[in-house]
Amino acid sequence: MLNRRTMLKMLATLPFMGGVAGSNAIRKVSGEKLARPGYNRDFFTELGVKPFINAWGTITAKSGSLMHPEVIEAYNYASQQFVDLNELQDKVGERIAEMLNCEAAMVTAGAASAMTLGAAACITGKDQEKIRALPNLPGQQLEVIIQDTHRFGYDHAVRNTGVKMVEVNGPREMEEAINEKTVMMLFFNAAGEHSVSREQFVEIGQRNNVPTFIDAAADVPPVENLFKYIEMGFDLVTFSGGKAIRGPQSAGLLFGRKDLLEAARLNTVPHSNTIGRGMKVNKEEILAMMVALEKYLERDHEKDWEEWENRVALIDEAVSSVESVETDHYVFPVANHVPHLSIKWDQEIINITPPKLRENLENGYPSIVTFGGDESVEVSVFMMQQEEVGIVAKRLKEELEMALM
């Protein structure tokens, strides 16, 4: 309920809006509908689809990330001319391989697609009969070795090729599991090193002549990770294009050993009789992905980090002024490895649960999507637009104050 006290407090927060006061922010907060500047049609409003401020991170179901203008420019450029798809993949692949200091690279339809194509490459090589037969190769079922602690939903993308996942624990079991049916070893980067280090993993693969694949889809920042796994000796590496790299959300990178990349290419578009035919990447995405990577590598990553920390501090300052609110700054160790803010409060003093507060933020104007469980509201700042930070701070503070007993 809006009582007089709360109203006064809300008014008192207004100077905080400083930089955004008078801009679209205020109108958006008041619920007025806006067409994006520069566009004639407001498609999302037409459709009744609600855009929101992303205070959650690079979440696939929430449409990942936003492309930089240079990336959109590349996308639009490509959309106006015909080219040969193979020729474009060849040239873009060479350029990406140069940027990432590796033998070869390709643009895939996301990291999950890269996993299917990488596994297919390890199985078929350039054998056309095998390429056509996937996922039903004659003979015994082939195997991919994975640590039991590394099983995850995305390994379905590898199982698409018809292989069986063989779970092992520790380097000894890993080595013993290798046999003539073994086609690949899969490392899920975010699951980390429990019983087998990355170096050991690579060493076992190399000694037994089994290709190693690391899924590091969400694992920039830090930017160094783009180079690290090739340097360690992994044969295949994948990153999502549409997470922190901010390429097209439906694109990704597969890079590493040249012979395997050639085989991966044969297992997908434009070849029709392949397991990857449904994982089409168009010329626009291929080019835009290359430019997104260029832009990402060129960025001042330290400055980005500082900016994110400033954003967290700004929101922290706003919410911490409310009685009983406690905050925490943290960084996930891997994947969405960026500054976050955790917000908690005493529900005897602020009479609202964190899930209800998140719901209010999502249902308000502008809609703001945060995350968290029953105990807290969690805020990720790196997918916000600059001008949205003040709005998020203000709305959080507003919701907390309105629930003050």
Ligand SMILES: *Cc1c(COP(=O)(O)O)cnc(C)c1O
């Ligand atoms: C996001 C993600 C994927 C899938 O990436 P897409 O680019 O969306 O296909 C695969 N593995 C991990 C660990 C991820 O986080």
